[in-house]
Amino acid sequence: MYKKHIFIGIxxxxxxxxxxxxxxxxxxxxIGGEELNAGWGRILAAAGLIFxxxxxxxxxxxGGGVAYCCPPKKLLKCGTYSMCRHPMYLGFIVYTLGLTITxxxxxxxxxxxxxxxxxxxxxxxxxxxxxxxxYGREYEDYKKRVPxxxxxxxxxxxxxxxxxxxxxxxxxxVVSWFTWDIRFEKECEVPEGGYMVVANHVTYLDFAVIVxxxxxxxxxxxxxxxxxxxxxxxxxxxxxPIKRHExxxxxxxxxxxxxKRGGRIGIFxxxxxSWDGRFLGxxxxxxxxxxxxxxxxxxxxxxxxxxxFPRWGKRFLPGKVRxxxxxxxxxxxxxxxxxxxxxxxxxxxxxxxxxxxxxxRCPKCGTFHSMESSRTGLVCRKCGxxxxxxxxxxxxxxxxxxxxxxxxxxxxxxxxxxxxxKRSGRWTIVKFEEDGIRYDGNFMWKEDIKSFLAEGSREVxxxxxxxxxxxxxxxxxxxxxxxxxxxxxx
Numbered sequence: 001m002y003k004k005h006i007f008i009g010i011x012x013x014x015x016x017x018x019x020x021x022x023x024x025x026x027x028x029x030x031i032g033g034e035e036l037n038a039g040w041g042r043i044l045a046a047a048g049l050i051f052x053x054x055x056x057x058x059x060x061x062x063g064g065g066v067a068y069c070c071p072p073k074k075l076l077k078c079g080t081y082s083m084c085r086h087p088m089y090l091g092f093i094v095y096t097l098g099l100t101i102t103x104x105x106x107x108x109x110x111x112x113x114x115x116x117x118x119x120x121x122x123x124x125x126x127x128x129x130x131x132x133x134x135y136g137r138e139y140e141d142y143k144k145r146v147p148x149x150x151x152x153x154x155x156x157x158x159x160x161x162x163x164x165x166x167x168x169x170x171x172x173x174v175v176s177w178f179t180w181d182i183r184f185e186k187e188c189e190v191p192e193g194g195y196m197v198v199a200n201h202v203t204y205l206d207f208a209v210i211v212x213x214x215x216x217x218x219x220x221x222x223x224x225x226x227x228x229x230x231x232x233x234x235x236x237x238x239x240x241p242i243k244r245h246e247x248x249x250x251x252x253x254x255x256x257x258x259x260k261r262g263g264r265i266g267i268f269x270x271x272x273x274s275w276d277g278r279f280l281g282x283x284x285x286x287x288x289x290x291x292x293x294x295x296x297x298x299x300x301x302x303x304x305x306x307x308x309f310p311r312w313g314k315r316f317l318p319g320k321v322r323x324x325x326x327x328x329x330x331x332x333x334x335x336x337x338x339x340x341x342x343x344x345x346x347x348x349x350x351x352x353x354x355x356x357x358x359x360x361r362c363p364k365c366g367t368f369h370s371m372e373s374s375r376t377g378l379v380c381r382k383c384g385x386x387x388x389x390x391x392x393x394x395x396x397x398x399x400x401x402x403x404x405x406x407x408x409x410x411x412x413x414x415x416x417x418x419x420x421x422k423r424s425g426r427w428t429i430v431k432f433e434e435d436g437i438r439y440d441g442n443f444m445w446k447e448d449i450k451s452f453l454a455e456g457s458r459e460v461x462x463x464x465x466x467x468x469x470x471x472x473x474x475x476x477x478x479x480x481x482x483x484x485x486x487x488x489x490x
Contacts, residue, residue, distance in 0.1 A: 008069050016067075017049070021096045024115060028100075028108025036109065038101040045098025052091025054166075055080040059088070061161045061169060061217050064192070074192040075135045077142060078160035083151035085142070086123045090149050093119060124148060159194075159263040161217035164236035172208050180205075180308065181320045184213045188296070188327035194262040196255070196293045199300040200279055200338050201268035203309040205316060209302055210266050213323050218266045219258065221251055225455060229420045244271055244453055246463070252289055259293045269338070272454060275358055275477050276396060277306035277343035287331050296327035299334045303342045307392075312354035312457045312477075319350065345393025351375045352389075357457045359387075359395065360475040361402045368410075369474050408434040408486045410478075414471040416440065421459050423472060430471055432482050437462055437469075444469065452489050454480045 056067040058079045063072025067088060080087035093116045100112040128148075131139050146152070161169070176182060197210055197218060207220050219238045227234050227241035234240070242251035255265050267289075270280035290297060301324045309316035328334040349355070356371040359378060364385035371378045377388045387394070411431040416424045416439075428440040436445040444462055453461040454476040461470040473479055483489055 008066055012067060012069055016092065017052070017095070020115075021092070021099055024096060024100045024108045024111040025104040027111040028105035031105070031107040033105035033107050035103070035105055036101045037103075041098040041100070041102030043098070045095050045102065048091045048093070048095030048098055050091075051080060052088050052095060054163075055087035055091055057166050057170075058161070061166060061215070064215065075131070075138055075142060077146075077155075078157060079154060080151075082146060082155035082157070082160075083153070085128070085146050085148050087151070089119050089123050090151065120149065158219070158238070159217075159258070159261065162236055162238045164233075165217060165238055168237065169211065172212065176208075176212060179316070179318045180209075180305070182209060182212055182323060183320065184323035184325060186325040188325065190214065190298060190325065190327070191296070194259040194294060195264055195296065195298050196259055196290075197264065197266045197298045197300055198269055198290070198334060198338070199266065200302055200342055201270045201273050202277060202302060202306040202342050203273065203311075203316065205309060206268065206273075206302055206305070207266060209305065209321060209323060210300060213300065213325060214264075216264060218264045220266045221255065223455075225420060225453070225461075229422075244451070246450060246465075247285065255289065256292050265293075269335075273311045274306065274342070275311050276399065277310075277392065278341050278396070279339045281339070282335055287335075290331040290334070295329045297329075297331070297334055299326045299328050299337050300324070301338055301340065301342065304347075306343050307347055307349055310349065310354070310358075312357040313351070314354060317350045343392050345391060345396065347392045348389055349392070352377050354457070355395070357475040358477055359398055359402070360478040361405075363398050363401060366405070368412075368478070403481050403485065406481060406485055408432070408482070410482060412474060414439075414473045417459060417470040417472050419461070419468045419470060421455060421470065428471075430473070432479070432486075434486060439469065439471070442469075446487050449487065449489055452480070452483045452487070 058081055059065040059067060059072050059076055062078045063074045063076050065072030084090055096112055096115070100108045104112075128143070197214070199206060199210055207218075211218055217238065219240070221242040222234050222239045223244050224241040225244065227239070240251070240254065242248050255267075259265055269282045269286045271283040272280065274280055303322040303324070304319065305321045308319045308321070326337060328337070352373050353375055354373055355378060356369070356373045359371055361368050362370045362380040362383060362385055365380060365383040367380065367382045370380050370382045372381055377386065377390060379386045387398075390398075409432070411429055413427055414430045416426045416428060418424065431438040434446075436443055436449070444464055448464045449462050450465045451463045453463070455461065456476065458472050458474070458476050459470060460473055460476050460479045461468050
């Protein structure tokens, strides 16, 4: 959302919903007469204000329009616009009626009637003619289905922004002014119909960056692991679950259908957050999904955010984030676009707290989990090796050398967690061996493991097609590297 649009919206709100709304009251005061002073008018005013503001919100988030200023870029049919064709005008009329019968006189009521009749006439005789010229048959069908001013029950549509999403949309914009300075560059015209947004995944807040950049409602599939633990919240923001440990054809078909019906879907093809800002590549089979969704595909590369909220970080730090937006017809070009690292090798982190989960072994003495982090770097407890404010490129090099030196034997004491990541309080020795995983008196053969998941920075899960076994370990990155290097598991 551009700041100038915010300024225009506030200015027009004061003009219409304060000055014009009080005009009937002022006219009645000037002419004179006994005040109506109806207490229930306040209820009407509040209801009209809420209805009008909600309609303005749908116009902005679903259609990219600012009330009374910039017309929406599509025909609005969501929420209050599925109840009547002119919900913003209806809200204003009810709001001014409430103010009039609360603070005005009989003459105020007459002035309200004249102003309201003018608004209705303008909407039906002028505005609807313009909409019919612009949208043609689509508006004719909409006009037959939806009344002009007398509202009906709203239609349910999963492509419409839910109320909680709208609240978080505005809260997120305000918070961003004091935290992340998001600058975006759109190198193509993003369509108003259905499309898929494909972005690199570097922080928990990537979805918010996408919504901020597009200023539209975008639905995101969420790992079933997270969805089932907070399903009530994800439903209220328009997300839906997708399995990560096995192909989820139901979710894939839902995504394709949703985009074809005009919805917007946000996807992170890596299926997990990058540990170091380098792109992890498309998840196996993702290119097939891209071949079936309508084009263009909106590619979005989020840069610098990894420095402010790395996967191993405990909280996000303020700073600048850059977003590049480009439209693609060819999935190969999209992957090439996203494959560029989201940070520069010469960058440095504002804080290095938690980076020992990435540099999980001392590069000098080779001891696992001996590195301690601080805001300014790392130091090995055993040999004293020290890294003082290393660059991102230095950490890449160190990690890659550690990865190359890994052997197919490793064990540590870990806490068993359930399939939702809930800690059990039960501890066991987990051994990574060349042939499989040994834990708590059990053994899972490498050939039987269908998928491996690393959640957060400490939880890891092994799935054999029937059961999922999870552990809270010292570094999920270490286990991810072991599986990647020695097991052929997607």
